Amino acid sequence: MSTSGQVTIADADYLRIIIHGTTAFELLRTALEFDLFEKLESGGPATVEQVASALRVDAQPARILLLGLASLRLLEIQEGGYVNSDVVRRKLLRSSPRFLGPLVDIQDRIINAGMGDFAESMRRNTNVGLRRLGGPGTTLYERLTAHPQLQQVFYANMSDASRHAFAQMLDRYDFSRVRHVIDIGGGDGTNSIELARRYPHLQVTVFDHEAVTQLAAQRIDDPDLCKRIHFRPGDLFTDSLPTGADAILYFHIFEIWSPERNTELLRKCHAALADGGVCLVYSFVSDDAGTGSLTAGLVSPYFLTIASGEGMAYSPADVRRAVLDAGFSRVECHQDLGFSHALVVGHR
Numbered sequence: 001m002s003t004s005g006q007v008t009i010a011d012a013d014y015l016r017i018i019i020h021g022t023t024a025f026e027l028l029r030t031a032l033e034f035d036l037f038e039k040l041e042s043g044g045p046a047t048v049e050q051v052a053s054a055l056r057v058d059a060q061p062a063r064i065l066l067l068g069l070a071s072l073r074l075l076e077i078q079e080g081g082y083v084n085s086d087v088v089r090r091k092l093l094r095s096s097p098r099f100l101g102p103l104v105d106i107q108d109r110i111i112n113a114g115m116g117d118f119a120e121s122m123r124r125n126t127n128v129g130l131r132r133l134g135g136p137g138t139t140l141y142e143r144l145t146a147h148p149q150l151q152q153v154f155y156a157n158m159s160d161a162s163r164h165a166f167a168q169m170l171d172r173y174d175f176s177r178v179r180h181v182i183d184i185g186g187g188d189g190t191n192s193i194e195l196a197r198r199y200p201h202l203q204v205t206v207f208d209h210e211a212v213t214q215l216a217a218q219r220i221d222d223p224d225l226c227k228r229i230h231f232r233p234g235d236l237f238t239d240s241l242p243t244g245a246d247a248i249l250y251f252h253i254f255e256i257w258s259p260e261r262n263t264e265l266l267r268k269c270h271a272a273l274a275d276g277g278v279c280l281v282y283s284f285v286s287d288d289a290g291t292g293s294l295t296a297g298l299v300s301p302y303f304l305t306i307a308s309g310e311g312m313a314y315s316p317a318d319v320r321r322a323v324l325d326a327g328f329s330r331v332e333c334h335q336d337l338g339f340s341h342a343l344v345v346g347h348r
């Protein structure tokens with residue numbers, strides 16, 4: 001492991017990590033469950049016996065965990081003991097700015113079991129993997145309303161991912177002339193809260209399922225934000241959208257649905273906007289060639305198998321086409337954003 005952020009790996013080992021993916025994931029998740037990385041960071045280099053004692057397990061299982069993590073280059077040996085590697089310090093300590101714990105949690109609690117149904121989901125072209133989670137509706141979002149603890153796991157990750165990705169969006173798009181924003185499928189309100197904080201004149205309305213808008217409302221205690229952030233519970237497909245706003249956030253919604261359903265929803269957004277209004281479609285995207293990014297390739301099967309049975313990380317060209325098909329007269333496309341995201345702005 002180097003400090004440059006690059007890991008060089010032989011083809012055979014790369015394949016091995018994919019084939020033994022479940023074991024590799026469990027090594028990492030178990031280290032987090034035992035707070036191993038935190039303990040090594042505060043305690044310095046540790047032998048097998050010292051780690052076994054800190055984790056309150058026998059030496060043999062501790063040895064197996066340490067061996068596995070070192071083989072994955074998450075740990076190294078220094079001064080005769082195990083220490084965290086650079087990538088652990090950057091992404092797997094709770095204090096690190098880009099801590100990936102919430103992503104590990106959602107994979108563990110919500111995604112991994114259902115992904116075993118990917119092949120069957122392909123055959124039936126629907127989200128067969130959702131059968132493992134009882135509750136109302138045919139999408140993960142509806143089912144989660146019956147599982148408050150899993151819903152928290154979901155929004156902890158969504159909110160963490162959105163906070164990082166949204167910061168770059170805010171640097172790119174100026175809302176100073178916008179008066180009222182509707183945040184379609186606004187989730188736990190993370191983006192609305194960030195936006196309202198950055199622009200103290202803005203009114204924002206979060207539109208989502210009722211169980212979700214309640215979650216968002218609970219997160220806001222600042223009296224100024226309480227006055228400016230509003231909630232409209234409803235279903236995107238069957239209820240009408242609030243009208244008259246001059247901007248709509250369509251954030252992490254495009255990747256959920258088929259191109260046709262997105263066009264239908266974007267038409268609805270177009271109709272709800274005031275003249276001159278804009279719809280900002282901000283989503284995970286793949287490249288135009290269909291070869292990456294790795295993030296796009298790895299999140300797409302989840303949308304088919306579990307989330308909705310129809311979405312994926314589309315290319316920016318797909319997003320652009322749907323926005324134009326929905327009736328927007330002009331489209332702005334920002335493709336050079338990080339985190340495998342693009343922003344496509346439709347002007348009414």
Ligand SMILES: C[S@@+](CC[C@H](N)C(=O)[O-])C[C@H]1O[C@@H](n2cnc3c(N)ncnc32)[C@H](O)[C@@H]1O
Pocket residue numbers: 139141142158159162184185186187188190191207208209212234235236237251252253
């Ligand atoms: C992937 S999350 C995105 C949350 C937020 N926009 C963000 O970027 O962090 C998708 C959101 O869309 C909402 N959603 C999905 N289907 C919906 C529907 N039919 N009606 C209303 N909201 C829906 C879900 O409840 C969820 O909060």
